[in-house]
Amino acid sequence: MNPYVGPVRTCVGCRQRAAKSELLRVVVGPGSDGRPAVVPDPASTAPGRGAHLHPTVECYELAVRRRAFSRALRVKEGLPAVPVGEHLTTRATDQ
Template identity: 45%
Template structure:
């Protein structure tokens, strides 16, 4: 037996390494099965107010009661989770779950990201404004690409 223990000396942590408690919680996406920090993924919980219609609710504050499922805020991951029927397995709920609220939330985030980018293409309508800007000022919503 060694003086440092039965398996030899234990490795000492590097001085630059953060303490174990400073690491962010990691969750698994139910769509792509990739991992990510809790702050990056969306949490969805099952709304059980209506017994006949099970639907998902996005838990923005990440504090609603009940079992939660985590998904990347990407439409591909939401679609993949629906195709794989991962929502019902992760939430231990009924076999058919309406994920419309999660889809709408993700689409809303993507639209917000697009609206924050500067618009460089389009027809100008005086004073350097583009057609997209004029439509937005008029209160019109952009058409979907479905």
């Protein structure tokens, strides 16, 4: 029996499964300098391949350390994930 309601995804940081609604979707998009970067997609509407992450700084740091974003998003080069980190720290200070 599935204890989750709705679709289930795996966090690229901690590798734990969770309901899709509890995770932040990230995609490859334009960074602040216009170059490709890993960017947050809180509405889950951006086109293309996405990866999911618990919206915590701990899971973000694990994903960066493990280089999980490039692997999950299937890009060859390491992309900066600074926009995701900024999104999470801004979100944490708002609460």
